[in-house]
Amino acid sequence: MEFLLQQLVNGITLGGVYALVALGYTMVYGIIQLINFAHGEIYAAGGYMGVILISWLFAQGYPPAICLGAALLLAMGYCALLAMAVEKVAYKPLRHSSRLSVLLSALGMSIFLQNGLMLTQGVYDRAYPGEMVQGGFEVAGAVVSYMQVIIVSVTIVLLLALNLLVFKTRIGKAMRATAQDKTMSALVGINSSRIISLTFAIGAALACAAGIMVGLYYGSVRYDMGFVPGIKAFSAAVLGGIGNITGAMIGGLLIGMIEVFAAGYISSEYKDVFAFIILIAVLYFMPTGIMGENVDDTRV
Amino acid sequence: MTIRASKLWLGYGVAMAWFFVLLWPLLGIKAEGLEFAESISIWLKVAVAAAILLGLHQLKQGGLFRFLEKPTQAASAAADALAARVPRWLALCAVAACALAFPMLTERYAHDVAISVLVYIILGLGLNVVVGLAGLLDLGYIAFFGVGAYTYALLSVHFELSFWLCLPIAACFSAIAGCIIGYPTLRMRGDYLAIVTLGFGEIVRIVINNWMSLTNGPNGVLGIKSPGAYWFKDGSFEHIWLNSLEQLYYIILGLAMLTIVAVYRLNYSRIGRAFEAVREDQTAAELMGVNTLRLKLLAYAMGAVFGGIAGTFFAARMKFVSPESFTFIESAMVLAMVVLGGMGSIPGVILGSLALIALPEVFRGFEMYRMFVFGGVMAVMMIFRPKGLWPAKRMGARSEERD
Known part of the structure; x- marks a missing residue:
């Protein structure tokens, strides 16, 4: 029972992180029907920016809470x-090319960014300064660290903010309109290229927050840390129904849970495999995902 | 300055400012304090290079290089005429002769590089069948290379089977793996396919990494035998191991030539044309009676066979395999070769492998920058030259191109 509860806590933490990254995939996919291959690298860059900024702010002698908040916003x-x-270089000039070209240019961009991080930051792990947030408390035998509390609360705040932005503001309305029909939304005066840029930016900001929190949680970051979580988050987006924001949140949470429980009860060596298997199974049996609408021929 | 030109330079200014904002925090913010020297020196280099390129572009637009047009056109026409006069078989023979004479003219180190180039040529041509001909983006291609390598490694270590026997066995295994991976992905297109194959590639690597009892996990498999042969010596046939780099070079050269001929024949076969039909328009191909499901599976299996052959040789040459050789970066590398050279083009893929494997050996100091540069080149190529360095020739004209 305690083990189950502990896994639940860990699963929610991990799931929140995946949900944040998955949102970037799903929003970009919803608006231009393309996978943003460089998204995992943005997440890694976020993790690195977190290390860099927190180390600097910490060295200036600011208290941890301010360090964390300021670093999060700046990063x-x-x-x-x-x-x-990335959008301006790898996607915009190719808006009218074949999907294969855009995919390849995005993939190239992803390799470029990953190696750029490696060249500027080094091949080895980079540690977060000291123990930023220490300690925790116990609930019915399960240990909940303060870091986990921070991760979950930041995730919830960001998800709520995103929901407000997308469903309650004019910008959100423009985004939804562009996702539905680019030509029609352009006819009513929405600058679709600016909206696409904005979508990339919002998705990246969320992924960045996820990267920083994962870095804090595990204590270090690495230049290739974005690759596997990127695929898992994409699986989460597909599981929730690609293009659907609520779906991505649910999918992220589910993938996080499944991974933690599979690692705990089945095999920890194969934990990465489960997300891939789910991805394949969902695409094969239920390509619309949990919350997805009907998928037309161009998507699958 | 025209309005267009000033707009261009304004864009340049914004892009450079943006670039600095992205570059400086990575290099300049240190726990000890803020630094500017390193990032500004890199930024200045990039800015000057970009300004020169942009300036040249402007001059070209303005017609400054028009005086060069005539001589270059004349030169290229003359070169074309010369190339047309030399028969194709002669050119091919010359290339083949160079390849055969290569080990006699060069050093050990060059043999080593040449062997890797040839292995990657086989891999590139195999991936070319999947990506270039059938238009299915496969990001987990290196998995088949791994399947081939491990098949030979395990059969050689545990059962002492010979390389030549294992070559077809490994090819079969890879083909089966190709079908297994291909089957669930058949219903998907484009980017879904890409990410699922990526996932499959990772699954194969993780399984190899963790199945300790079979593959010895991350420690790898040691003691793989070289290819053997019977050689006439002192009046009788004797079994020898083909250990030296020169002998291995000839083996891989033979395998690569076999692959080139096979892919060339495939290109001009009925199946090859059906692949192209599927790539250009799946729905139309289906309407014309092409069995798209079977063809896609066939494309996967064929690509996998070449991957398996390359893998078998790789295991025999290294005498050691470990899961580290089959990471995503390798898949991306092979893909970069196909894209750089030109999708669907055999000389293009060969050129791509030479560029990606041999060039970094020449510029050894830049080893670190290899993937960085190739990632950037891949993105830029898609904008300026999406067909690659040596584009594939189309058979016949498309209806919209004819008039």
């Missing part, structure tokens, strides 16, 4: 700019 801004640059 999210940085990743938004990075993702917009």
Whole structure:
């Protein structure tokens, strides 16, 4: 029972992180029907920006809470700019090319960014300074660390903010309109290229937050840390129904849970395999996912 | 300055400012304090290079290089005429002769590089069948290389089967793996397919890494035998091991030539044309009576066979295999070769392998930058030259191109 509860806590933490990354995939897919291959690298860049900024702020003698908050905001801004640059270079000039070309250019961009991180930050793990957030408490035998509390609460705040942005504001309305029909939304005066840029930026900011929190949780970051979580988050987006924001949140949570429980009860060596198997099974048996609408021929 | 030109330079300014904002935090913010020297020096280099390129572009637009057009056109026409006069078989013979004479003219180190180039040529041509001909983006291709390598490694270590016997066995195993991977992905297109094959590639690597009792996990398999042969010596046939790099070079050269001929024949066969039909328009192909499901499976299996052959040789040459050789980066590398050279083009893939494997050996100091540069080149190629360095020739004209 205690073990189950502990896995539940860990699963929610991990699931929240996957949900944040999955949102970037699903939003970009919803608007241009393409996988953003460089998204995992944005997540890694976020993790690195977190290390860099927190180390610097910490050395200036600010208290941990301010370090964390300021680093989170600055790094999210940085990743938004990075993702917009990726969009301008790898996606925008190819808007009318074949899907294969866009995919390849995005893949090239992903390799470029990953190796750029390696060249500027080194091949080895980079540790977060000291123990930023220590300790925890016990609930019915399961240990909940304060870091997990922070991760879950930041995730919830970001998800709520995103929901407000997408469903309650004019910008959100424009985004939804562009996702539904680019030509029609352009006819009513929505600048679709600006909306696409914005979508990339928002997705990147969320992925960046996820990267920082994972870095804090495990204590270090690595230049290739974005690759596997990227695929898992994409699986989460597909599981929830690609293009659907609520679906991505649910999918992320489910994938996190499944991974933690599979690692705990079946085999920890094969934990990475389960997410891939789910991805394949969902695409094969239920390509629309949990919350997805009907999928037309161009998507699957 | 025209409005267009000033807009261009304004864009340049914004892009460079943006680039600096992205570059500086990575290099300049240190726990000890803020630094500017390193990032500014890199930024200046990039900015100057970009300014020169942009300036040249402007001058070209303005017609400054028009005086060069005539001589270059004349030169290329002359070169074309010369190439047309030399028969194709002569050119091919010359290339083949160079390849055969290569080990006699060069050093050990060059043999080593040449062997890797040839292995990657086989891999590139195999992936070319899947990506270039059938248009199915496969990001887990290296898995078949791994299946081939492990098949030979295990059969050689446990059962002492010979390389030549294992070659077809490994090819069969890879083909089966190709079908297993291909089957669930058949209903998907484009980017879903890409990410699922990526997942499959990772699954294969993780399984190899963790199945200790079979594959010895991350420690790898040691003691794989070289290819053997019977050689006439002192009046009788004697069994020898083909150990030296020169002998291995000839083996892989033979395998590569076999692959080239096979892929060339495939290109111009009925199946090859059906692959192209599927690539161009699946629905139309289906309407014309092409069995798209079977063909896609066939494309996967064929690509996998070449991957398996390359893998078998790789295991025999290294005498050691471990899961580290089959990571995603390797898949991306092979894909980069196909894309760089030109999808669907055999000389293109060969050129791509030479560029990606041999060039970094020449510029050894830049080893670190290899994948960085190739990632960037891959993205830029798609914008400026999506057909690759040596584009594939189409058979016949398309209806919209005819008039």
